[in-house]
Each structure stands twice: as structure tokens, then as C-alpha cells.
Amino acid sequence: MRKLILLGLLAATVAPSVASAQSYGEARRSERQLREEKRDLRQAQRYGDRRDVREQRRDVREARREVREDWRDYRRSHRNVYRGGNWRAPFRYTAWNTGARLRPAYYSSRYYIADPYRYRLPRPGANLRWVRHYNDVLLVNVRTGRVMQVHRGFFW
Template sequence: MRKIILFGLMAAAAMPGIAAAQSHGELRHDRRELRQEQRELRDAQRHGDRRDIREQRRDVREARQEYREDWRDYRRTHRDVYRGGNWRAPFRYSSWSVGAQLRPSYYSSRYYISDPSRYRLSRPGANLRWVRHYNDVLLVNVRTGRVVQVNRGFFW
């Protein structure tokens, strides 16, 4: 009997970690669910009564909240996975702003984000690269060294 209770306690302790491990598939499912709830709300607004509309609004709100929570969990778990790399530069932190010009050592290929879609960053245009600078992400024109966009605290 003690073994069963002990095993149950160990399983209960492991559950939050398992629940926090989100995947792209779960996020896609949540997005689909949110879109479905929004469609049902539009249908209720067209053809339903007040009670139907109120219920559908609540469903949309709950679906949106669940998606936000899952996205937050996904970012937290995957940020920890990718944090292991050496992103610390051989220079001190500087807070950059749009229009600033960087020296080439600040945006060398070592600091490029090779797969921006993994972090939900937009696809950079010609001669533009997403560059990690400590916990910030900069969109830099690699020909001129000019900062085009800044996302501060992106990795925290």
C-alpha cells in the first residue's frame, strides 16, 4: 500500500513539468480552437439571442486565455532549452535604439538567429539579419550596420 501511495505522490510531483512541456502542435490546436470559437461568436451575433452571444463571448475569452497561457509556457520551456548557448558577447551590454550604427563585431555571424520563425520573428528582408545582443534581439542591416528594429528583453 505504501508503495502505491509513494508512486502516486511521485507522479503528482512530476505532472506540472509534464504539463508545462508545450509543443508546436498544441499551440496550433489552441489557435484552431480560438478561430472556431470566434466563428461561433460571429454566427451567434448574426442568428442568436443575447444569451447565446454572451456564452460565445465567454468561450472566446476562455480560448484566448488558454492560448496565451500555453504560448507563455512554450516560450518559458523553450527559452530554457536554447539558453545553454553562449550568447554573451566579448563586449559589454549596450541598449541600442533604431537608427544606431553598430560595429561589425556586434553583428557577426556568431550572433545571427539562424531560424527566426522558431522565435516567431518576422522573416528578415535582403541584407537584414536578426542578431542576438544579450537578451535583446536586433534587426540589423548587415551592409551598413544600422539597427532597423529592436526587441528589448526578448529572451527573458
Template sequence: MRKWIIWGLIAATAAPGIASAQSAAELRHDRREIRQDQRDLRHAQRHGDRRDVRDARRDVRDSRREYREDWRDYRRAHRDVYRAGSWRAPFGYSRWNAGAQLRPAYYSSRYYISDPYRYRLPRPGANMRWVRHYNDVLLVNVRTGRVMQVHRGFFW
């Protein structure tokens, strides 16, 4: 009997946390409802009386507050995805000049410009690749890591 009481208490404490977690789709739906409330508020301001405007403002304010709380709960529940720094590149922006030596992380195959003719870049020579670094384009010798040419702000 005592075992059932303990299990019941555990279930009673865990159930509200599980029930309050929302999915991303539900959060998007809530966001749409907030936008609709804002449209209703603008309409009430143009055509309605003061009481309608006050009610609409209160609804929008409450909806925003609930959305922020739900978003915090969603992020807490999916902490592994929203962990700080998980989206960053292994390096930051550096202003490279011709003749500089790059580490392989800066000119790995994921940064190659596969079709330089599409961007009207000249044909790279043997062992050379056009590499994108933020908005700059670098012509890099992939054997040595040496920067041969730089076009700053190319993608800007």
C-alpha cells in the first residue's frame, strides 16, 4: 500500500511539468494568435470605443507574457539545442591579407566556393581554391595554406 502512495505522489509532482511543456508547433500557433490580437487592437483603435481598445491591449499584453513564459519553458525543455555557443564557427572574423598563412580550419572543403564562374571569379590555378570567409573571398593555396589574393566585402 505504501508503495502505491509513493508512486502516486511521484506521478502527481511530475505530471504538471510534463503537461506544461509545449511543442514548437504550439508556440508558432501562439505567436500567430498574438499577431491576430495585435491586428484586432489596431482595428479597435481605428473604429472602436475606448473600452474595446483597453480590452484589446490587455489581451495582447497577456498573450505576449504567456508566449514569453512558454518560450522559456520550451528552451528549458530543449536545453541541448539552445546551449550557448552551439551555433558558433570554430573561428571568428579575421582580416586576412595576401601572403598570410591560414590554419586548415579556415579553408576546409565546407568553405570552398564550388562554382567560382557563377561569381565571375577567375579560374583558380593548381592546388588553389576560392574560399569564403564571412563576406570576403580568399584565393588560398590548399597545400600550404597561404593566401594568394583577397577580395574584401565580396558578398556584401
């Protein structure tokens, strides 16, 4: 009986969080709707009266707030993707710039980002790998060790 009650309580606490999880597609759709509302506002400013413009501005503000909340929900429900911080490496942090040459210890296979699509990074070309360096992401040519591209603070 006790296990059944605990199982029911666990299901009651997990179900709402699963139902409210925001998908990437939903967040993108709300962003697209915001762009459409902004376009409508510009048209209303050109051709409409002041009352319509005020209402449109209010709608755009609300849509902007909803988009921020949607992305916040998406990041909250996908914490494992956006987690930063405890990145341990056998070397100190260095702010690398494009064109710098790295030693192989900095871009060994243990620091590769295995699935760049999960992080919405573009597909690396031949002999290129996305490498995590603390909270930064570097696109490194693994043959020469040259940094091709840098995204600072990618993992917050």
C-alpha cells in the first residue's frame, strides 16, 4: 500500500513537468509568430490609426515575452544540452582566437563534441572537429591544429 501511494505521488509530480516541456519546434514557431506580428505592427504604423498601433505594440510586447518564456522553458527542459560549468581539463583556460595553433592535448578525441547537431552547430568539414574548451567551442583542423572558428561562452 505504501509503495502504491509513493508511486502515485511520484507520478503526480512528474506528469505536469513532462506535459509543460517546450520543444524546439514550438519555440521556433512562437519566434516566427513574433516576427509576423512585428511586420503587422510596421504596416499598421504606416497605414493605420493610433489606436491600432497601440494595440499592435501591446501584442508585440506580449508575444516577445512569450517567446522569451518559451526559450526559457526549452532550456530548462533540456538542461543536459545547455549545462555549463564543471568542465575539467588538464590545462588552464585560454581565450583562443581564430588562426591560433593548438597542441594536440587541447583537441584530443576526449574533447570532441560527438553530436554537433544536438548543440545546433553547423556540420564540420573534412578534417575539422568541434572541440569544447571549458565554456567555449572551437572548430579545429585536426591535421594542423589550427583554430578555424571560435564561439565564446557557448555553454554559459
